[in-house]
Amino acid sequence: MEISVLASGSNGNCCLVEHKDVSLLLDAGKSGREINERLGRLGKYPENLTGILVTHSHHDHIAGVGVLARRYNIPVYITKPTYDEAQFKLGNVTAKIFDRAKSFRIHDLNIKPVQTSHNVYSCGFVIREFGLFTDTGTVTKQISDIFPTLKAVVLESNHDIDMLIHGRYPPYLKQWILSDQGHLSNIAASTLIQSRGENLACVLLGHLSENNNTPELAKKTFETLVHRKVVCNICSRDHETKTWDI
Numbered sequence: 001m002e003i004s005v006l007a008s009g010s011n012g013n014c015c016l017v018e019h020k021d022v023s024l025l026l027d028a029g030k031s032g033r034e035i036n037e038r039l040g041r042l043g044k045y046p047e048n049l050t051g052i053l054v055t056h057s058h059h060d061h062i063a064g065v066g067v068l069a070r071r072y073n074i075p076v077y078i079t080k081p082t083y084d085e086a087q088f089k090l091g092n093v094t095a096k097i098f099d100r101a102k103s104f105r106i107h108d109l110n111i112k113p114v115q116t117s118h119n120v121y122s123c124g125f126v127i128r129e130f131g132l133f134t135d136t137g138t139v140t141k142q143i144s145d146i147f148p149t150l151k152a153v154v155l156e157s158n159h160d161i162d163m164l165i166h167g168r169y170p171p172y173l174k175q176w177i178l179s180d181q182g183h184l185s186n187i188a189a190s191t192l193i194q195s196r197g198e199n200l201a202c203v204l205l206g207h208l209s210e211n212n213n214t215p216e217l218a219k220k221t222f223e224t225l226v227h228r229k230v231v232c233n234i235c236s237r238d239h240e241t242k243t244w245d246i
Helices: 032-041 065-072 080-090 141-149 161-165 171-178 186-196 215-225
Strands: 002-007 014-019 022-028 051-053 076-078 095-097 104-106 109-115 123-127 130-133 152-156 202-206 231-234
Touching (some): 022 032, 032 065, 215 231
Parallel strands (some): 022 051, 051 076, 130 152
Antiparallel strands (some): 123 130
């Protein structure tokens, strides 16, 4: 299985997962044009996409879903609550409704939704031994339980706590980000990797805040707290990663 993170951050999130005849986007939170360009730089084509999986209804995860789905006739896999919240932004798409509590299949590939904790109905996904968990204010029981089975993960490492507390955000926004329905800090992400990531070989830290984090701080926290032999890379909001063979 191959994965590439096309974008990760508050201005857009999108991850490409490919296995045999299945090619999936996990979220499509950049414009359709930008996603096309980033796919093209990887030698990939939107015409070959099998589906778009949606984690939740925030704009930075669905901005390009409707355009891509209509232009290339791509089905959109989405929960009913998220579809109800996002329908007016998505427009007319072929929606394949899934239950957050149940696994489903796309061709021969098993997809397991995993509950996350955000201020809207949300989930992450596990596909074979790869997981994607962003936009969660706490490590849910479902994430914790499945984490030891993973060999690779895209995991939110949103903020440095000191930068956030002493930064320019208003108090209500700081409070939300730090809450159980906000975002994981560098410390929370690295603690999870150390405590539950015994089988991980590759970690991609994502959804870094532009104002309350830096790649250097996220990597430093990881190196301080994680005492496992695991490759760590930082996802970018500005460009796609290379392709990883999992």
